[in-house]
Amino acid sequence: MRKSRRGSIKKIIIAALLAVTSLTAFSSCGQKRFSETYTDVFDTVTTFTACCQNKNKFAELSQTVHDELKRIDAIFSIYNEKSSAFAINTEKNAIICDDMYQVLLVSREFYDKTGGKLNIAMGSVLSLWHEFRENGRSLPEKEALMSASAHADMDNLHFTDVNAAISDPDMTLDFGAVAKGYAADAVSRLLDCDFILNIGGNVYAGGHKEGGSKWSVGVENPDGGLLTVLAASDVSVVTSGDYQRYRELNGVRYHHIIDSETLYPSVLYRSVTIIHTSSLIADALSTALFCMDIESGRALALEYGAEALWMKNDGTLVRTDGFANYEK
Template sequence: MSKLGKKALPALLLPLLLLLAVVFFRQHGAAQKTGERYSAQFLDVFDTVSNVIGYDTDEAAFRQKSEAVHALLLEYHRLFDIYNDYEGLHNLKTVNDNAGRQPVRVDRKLIDLLLFGKEAYRFTGGRVNIAEGAVLRLWHDEREAGIIDPQHAALPDTDALERAAAHTDIENIVIDEENSTVYLSDPELRIDVGGIAKGYAVEQAGKEVEALGGTSYLLNIGGNLKAIGRRADGTDWVCPVENPAYRDGKSTEAYAVVTGLCDRSLVTSGDYERYYTVDNVRYHHIIDPETCEPGRFHRSVTILMKDSGEADALSTGLFLMDTETGRKCIEERNRGRGEAERIEAMWIDADGTRSYTDGFLRYVKDTK
């Protein structure tokens, strides 16, 4: 070999060696950084099963993040509770109990949720109304009684619903940010944040994971899914959407679609989770403020977007709109947003018809 050949050979090998080093790092260095897969489950927040899945450097690092998620969600659960008191804590039950009497000083976390609730009221055209608690309580009580004793299941009294509906003006929730107080100026108004609370709390929990350095995590809080980064192998998190017909025994397909998520949330509102039956008619928990009855437009609505809190509000709001109105709502919310912030949706109707926004199917991995 000539002197020129001996000099040229290392020069030719250098780019190849650099390429191999990059491939090795991507295959081994990245996996070493994200580590092994761990999971944790807890049952004491938002009356549902909660799972945290993550890839991390070691079990101690994962435990730090999962325990922080649990602690934060438990704090939100207690703050947002409208049925139970907790020693030393002013929560939504405290606020409701003092309706028409006096302002209640509360944690800033609760102030922020209520401010978001007022925003959700605006962008859903009033379909999501945190001031609707008096109406929702009537349905809640009859549903609970009907589940316990199905033979005597009954609907709420129509006159009682009408009286309660007269006390749902969201402007009567008076928030004083400077003094961190909430006052219900209508003595009969009651707050209920069921349409937004879980998604909002999941969003805050996701931020907590990221603040602690988590880059490959999936939060599944009662079906509210938030993906942080991708899985350790670089693939998207696999997140299915339940098929309502499967719950009814009318389909063999458990999932309507299976999505792949990275840095996005997936939230579904449906009529098949919390319901009871009166005279062979199903009455679910998503109540339309205009009719004071369960919404009948769809079987389920799924929202796919970055922010879990907004997704929760929109899934509830769009469930109570016809599909065309829902599309217009999303178009309005998407104005000025970049690709990473865009909202996508899927509607499933009673006859099984599925409708999608233009970008939703980009995230679908499997339709079986």
Template sequence: MKKRMLAFAALLLMGLLHACEKPQQKFETEFIDLFDTVSQVVGYAADYKEFSKFTKKLHEALLEYHKLYDIYNSYEEVNNLKTINDSAGKSPVKVDKRIVELIIFSKKIHSQTNGLVNIALGPVLKIWHDFRTLAAENPKEAAVPEIALLKQANEYTNIEDVLVDEAASTVFLRYEGMALDVGAIAKGYALERVCEAFEHAGYKSILINLGGNVRAIGAGQNDKPFRVGIKNPLGGKFLNIIAVRDRSLVSSGGYERYYMFNGRRYHHIIDPNTLCPSDYFEAVSVLCRDSALADALSTAIFIMDYESGLALINSLEGVEALWVLHSGEIKYSKGFKAFIVN
């Protein structure tokens, strides 16, 4: 009798547990108004209402960062990076602490990468941006900027002249002609901050792709890691599918933002030493916990030769990377393959 009761109780308990567990469904959405790129959100939720409530909050949070870190547009309600650029050589600008924190982080990255990732490179990047836009609008007029012009712009790219007053929360570009461009860092940084906040709020199964910056909050269905496909820049199937849980995966490459001139591809990732597009790889990917770091490092190792890049990656704990050479050959850092699932 006792045994039967026990068995009955066990059955009842199992039934209850089952009833508590709401089936999680997969939902997806895109944002096209953030950071001049397309963002993709995949998440598991009990129903669409719950998911869209989340994506609305996510969009609001990211939009705030988008406005703060925008260098092309001004917004009435807030001083942003464009305000700082417009006031270069004139006056310090009082800004939100999220801008101050970004610039402090960027300075740290600048020294960590021996100056390869430099948010003060704006004047040089602007020239390339203008040439790229011109070529896209009218391919016949495509051209490459004169090196003298680039060198002249490079006179105003010293990150030491970006003056930050943490206490007053102001930023000042010392000389007119200076300009910040945070394209290599801002997306990853904003994504990391926003995701941290959602992690603290208890979210468990979200995967976000902010223009090549992928960040996972928790894991996917049945607590299995999310699967992130790395596209082969030379075409065809995925290079690899990577298992991502509570982690970031960021790719950098010259295959989307580029223009053609004399049969050569001129992309958007500029080497501060040559002031020209970097030509070491087709693409690189960096895998680590922090999306801001992954974003910055993916730019950094894209403009370094493989040996230096590998040394940099190996010097950092918990960071792995993948390089796609022009030949199509793929190189991995030591621990990367452990994350490949295919």
């Protein structure tokens, strides 16, 4: 009686082990991960990582992603003469596609909600700073900045779902604060596999990585090391920091996030990190909050259901209430 029991126990154990190992082959992302880097979109480095069965499947997937990124970049890049953005800026009147309409809608909403801190109509001011970062010889003149800022009123942008027009001849749009976020969202809509996409610091983590755990996103400490590591799944993480794009002159660093009020790079914080399910919202919020005081920023984050992390100039960190839930 005992012996046959033992024999059947062993059989059960072996059968179960076999069943388990074959079942786990199908558990989420139980495949190999592949990565590809693109340097030809959004003027930054983009890395796409996904778990696929083999290299060929990944190559197909990567091609789809790259094509979509190029498509979005070709709509919002103000330096691409064939882009929708360029057409609006030069002709002041153009037919627009749905992607542009969606971005204009969200940008208008953010302009109102942030008191103009997020302003895609600030192109004339931003181009002065862009020029400085390119040639680095001299800072933009204060007078030039002031007069440029007179042509940054969002109310002079009129748009419908098919058309956009600018009534101020000296005003131009700049989508730097929202394009990457919109692109990441667009890619996430196309894919239903597990992946992580990093467009120059604008991250979207879809699903889980191999082994079933969430994707790990490290937030840099500008002074070295990391501020924190986040566990991300089906969520976007975006950081705006003074260390990402800058030019030094006479020992002073001038970074790329310009405050719409001071017209100079914002010096409130070292970095602001936002977590939200929409990368477009996260991108817009990170730029806006980088130029806002913490209380207003916190309120805005709360309104959108986003979590935020501020790194202040003295190195201390401030979090929204739910931010720590994402930290490892």
